Amino acid sequence: DTAVSQTPKYLVTQMGNDKSIKCEQNLGHDTMYWYKQDSKKFLKIMFSYNNKELIINETVPNRFSPKSPDKAHLNLHINSLELGDSAVYFCASSLRLTGNTEAFFGQGTRLTVV
Amino acid sequence: AQSVTQPDIHITVSEGASLELRCNYSYGATPYLFWYVQSPGQGLQLLLKYFSGDTLVQGIKGFEAEFKRSQSSFNLRKPSVHWSDAAEYFCAVGGGSNYKLTFGKGTLLTVNP
Numbered sequence: 001d002t003a004v005s006q007t008p009k010y011l012v013t014q015m016g017n018d019k020s021i022k023c024e025q026n027l028g029h030d031t032m033y034w035y036k037q038d039s040k041k042f043l044k045i046m047f048s049y050n051n052k053e054l055i056i057n058e059t060v061p062n063r064f065s066p067k068s069p070d071k072a073h074l075n076l077h078i079n080s081l082e083l084g085d086s087a088v089y090f091c092a093s094s095l096r097l098t099g100n101t102e103a104f105f106g107q108g109t110r111l112t113v114v
Numbered sequence: 115a116q117s118v119t120q121p122d123i124h125i126t127v128s129e130g131a132s133l134e135l136r137c138n139y140s141y142g143a144t145p146y147l148f149w150y151v152q153s154p155g156q157g158l159q160l161l162l163k164y165f166s167g168d169t170l171v172q173g174i175k176g177f178e179a180e181f182k183r184s185q186s187s188f189n190l191r192k193p194s195v196h197w198s199d200a201a202e203y204f205c206a207v208g209g210g211s212n213y214k215l216t217f218g219k220g221t222l223l224t225v226n227p
Contacts, residue, residue, distance in 0.1 A: 099208035105157040
């Protein structure tokens with residue numbers, strides 16, 4: 001069973017469109033995250049949620065809106081897509097919020113905006 | 115602010131050779147340190163972590179890392195590299211009530227036959 005699964009794996013879309021990426025974890029973790037990996041492979045946190053509550057919003061444009069319907073799911077909706085949004089987006093989860101817990105990552109969603 | 119530096123962008127080793135990937139961190143309190151590996155087109159897999167205790171930690175796939183507080187380092191080592199170890203390696207730091215992992219920029223490992 002996949003621990004952290006995200007869909008779709010690939011997403012190609014035109015500028016200006018709105019798209020969503022879904023993420024689910026079956027680990028029973030309290031905390032979920034979205035990370036963005038740019039073309040130079042640099043990973044940066046975007047959001048974290050703990051028990052459906054937003055904890056971190058790392059100065060991400062408000063075109064990006066995460067939604068956590070329950071603690072097993074954290075979806076990412078992106079409005080008015082721009083070329084610069086092209087990246088790989090990783091969902092992750094951890095048992096709890098504090099730093100002494102490892103994060104488990106999904107396989108990533110490669111978003112290409114044309 | 116916490117930060118991680120991986121000085122080597124790209125390292126090439128021969129299969130069977132030893133490997134050391136460098137990682138230096140900046141963090142105001144006791145850090146929690148991680149090494150992740152990313153194979154092409156894949157997600158990140160945890161190799162090992164350091165929270166406390168013995169400063170030499172063992173991980174999966176024969177990797178180990180040593181935490182040196184005086185040098186603010188957490189270098190990853192493997193005595194004999196296999197071709198399947200070719201991948202991107204990321205060092206990360208988190209800590210205490212800090213709610214996020216901060217990653218280094220990664221080191222790409224190429225393994226020559």
